[in-house]
Amino acid sequence: MNIRHHVGDDTLMAYVNGTLPEALSVVVATHLAICPDCRRSVAMMEDMAGLLLMESEPAELLAAEKSLAEIFEGGEEQAPASDDKAVSADRYHTGVPRPLADRMPTSLDNIPWRSLLPGISHYPLARGSAGKGKGTLRLLKIAPGKTIPVHSHTGQELTLILRGSYIDDLGRFQEGDIADLDSDIQHQPVADTAADCICLIATDAPLKFSGFFSRLLQPVFGI
Structure with missing residues (x-):
């Protein structure tokens, strides 16, 4: 699959932060399941968010950790593995990647x-x-x-x-x-x-x- 059009950085960041509306998040998650380039971008954004948390004050860190835990709960759907292999295992009898298959x-x-x-x-x-x-x-x-x-x-x-x-x-x-x-x-x-x-x-x-x-x-x- 030759993917040429990708999710914008602002949209990916909103997805990582958990501020993207749910309907839009489903589309992003479905694209991530088949696009290694965007998965790598998400992984980089997660790493950046982690560094920012490490630099936070202890009291702020506790709240931020809780927030991140909520964002990435069920992380396999929110942030698929960032390798280059096709994620064919996510395709069920519906013929679509798992984030969408769950709603079909x-x-x-x-x-x-x-x-x-x-x-x-x-x-x-x-x-x-x-x-x-x-x-x-x-x-x-x-x-x-x-x-x-x-x-x-x-x-x-x-x-x-x-x-x-x-x-x-x-x-x-x-x-x-x-x-x-x-x-x-x-x-x-x-x-x-x-x-x-x-x-x-x-x-x-x-x-x-x-x-x-x-x-x-x-x-x-x-x-």
Whole structure:
């Protein structure tokens, strides 16, 4: 797998610090399970955080240690091993890495897709029982040649490609790539292969569609 698009440093740091909303954290954790480069970046950030803790006053250290323990509880999912081997062991019967598999109702091939527009379907995913933070988490399927309406973002959006690929103004995104987008970005992804493009998408605020028809659909589909 040749991953060319990675999680931004600010997003990775928020993930390490435990301040990233849960929906976005699921996408980051799923990407980390298949991306050795980003796992190495996370390991470096953890080391830096550890050094800062060592330099803290004793009273502050106790509180910080408690905070870190909460952040990295169940650490295999939050911070996968930073080697270069594919983490195939994390792929269950669902056909996706473990952080996402834990939230899948069935395999990726058997998802009960809900139609949004001709050739475009989605499936909302439940967040963890803790319900931490805000945002939405969903799977999106784009048929070959189909285009997502032009939109920007009122917050952050993370899109991880699980199968197929799409192309937009930022380049070509294929399996394993992640698009880390903020409110400065406007784009119009189009599936560019003969296969469906299936993505895992998390947002912490609603999208902002440009077209009148698309804006009418937004409250109906909750995106």
